[in-house]
Amino acid sequence: MTIAVIDRPVTAGGEETILTAIEAPDAALAIWTRRLPPLFQAILATLDLDRLDDVVIDLDAGTPIHAALADAGYPDDAAALLAADIDRLVHCQSRLTGVQRLTVKLEVIETDACRRFHADYVTLRLLCTYIGPATQWRHADAPETIHALATGDVGVFKGRRRLDPPPILHRSPPILATGGRRLLLVIDPARSPDDL
Numbered sequence: 001m002t003i004a005v006i007d008r009p010v011t012a013g014g015e016e017t018i019l020t021a022i023e024a025p026d027a028a029l030a031i032w033t034r035r036l037p038p039l040f041q042a043i044l045a046t047l048d049l050d051r052l053d054d055v056v057i058d059l060d061a062g063t064p065i066h067a068a069l070a071d072a073g074y075p076d077d078a079a080a081l082l083a084a085d086i087d088r089l090v091h092c093q094s095r096l097t098g099v100q101r102l103t104v105k106l107e108v109i110e111t112d113a114c115r116r117f118h119a120d121y122v123t124l125r126l127l128c129t130y131i132g133p134a135t136q137w138r139h140a141d142a143p144e145t146i147h148a149l150a151t152g153d154v155g156v157f158k159g160r161r162r163l164d165p166p167p168i169l170h171r172s173p174p175i176l177a178t179g180g181r182r183l184l185l186v187i188d189p190a191r192s193p194d195d196l
Contacts, residue, residue, distance in 0.1 A: 009167050010137075019092060022124060022156045028168035029137060032154040036130070040085075043078050044131055049181055055106040058190045061094035065104060072106075082106070082130070086185060089154060093126045093187045096156060101190040109182040112174045117143070119166035122159035122188050127170075128152070132182030137170040148173065 011021040012031035022030040036044070053072040059065065066083035074082065090102055109132070117138060127135050127149070134149040137157075149155050157170055175182065 016088075016092060016154075019096060019154065019156050022096060022158055028158045028163055028166060029170075030156045031149060033150065034152050034154065035150075036152040040081050043081055044183070047074070047078055047131070047183070049108045049131070049183065052108055054108065055104065058101060058103050059090070060100045061090050061102060062100075065090070069106070085128075086187075089126060089128065089185070089187060092154075093124065093156075093189075096126075097124050097189045099189045103186075103188045103190045105184075105186040107184055107186070109172060109184050110175070110180075112172065112176045114172040115174050117169035117171045119164075119169055120157070120159045120188075121161060123161045124189070125157045125159055126154060126185075126187040127157065128154045128185040130183040130185065132180055133173040133175060134182075135170050135184075136173050137168055140165065140167050140169050 009026050009028040010031070011018060011027060012033050014033050016032055018032050019030045021027055051073050055068050055072045057065070057068050064083060065086050066079055069079040069083055086104065086106070090104060093102055094100060129135060129149065129151050132151065134151050134153060135155060136146050136148045138146050157168065158166070160166060172182070
C-alpha cells in the first residue's frame, strides 16, 4: 500500500484502508485517492441531473440504499452502481465513527453552498464527489494555498467534535458563475436527540 503524508495532518493513499489514518490523534484529513471505473464514469455522464431528487436518509449500516436512489429518479444502472459504492462507504464510515446510525446525503449541488472554508460540528464527515469539481481544503494557518480532492476521491474530515480548533478546513468549490454542477455524497453520524 502506498501512503503519502501530504502535509501533516493530512494522509492520502490509493487503498480504502488509508482512511483509518484519521484515527490518529493529530490527523485531520484522510484521503482515499481513487479513480472510478470507466463504466461507472460513463453511466454517471449519462445522468440527467435535472430529473434527480436529492436523497437525505438516516439508516443503519447494512441497510441498502438502492431503493432510495430509485425513488429519487436514478435509472436502474446508475442506481445499482451508486448503491454498491455508497453501501461500501457507509460501512467504512460506520467502522471509522463506531456508530451504526448514519445520515447519508446524495445531492445535486448547483450553487455556491458552503463556499467558505470551515470545519463541521461532527466527529467525522465523509465526502465523495461523483460528478463535477470536488471538495477543496486548506490548512487553517495557510489560507493562500488551496488543495482539492479529485472527482471520485473519498475524503474523511475530522470535525470539531474531535479536533477543535481544526487544523484543516474545507469548502465546496465555487461553481455558480461557471454553470457547473456537482453530485456530492456526504455521510455523517446521525444526530441524536441530545444534539438538537
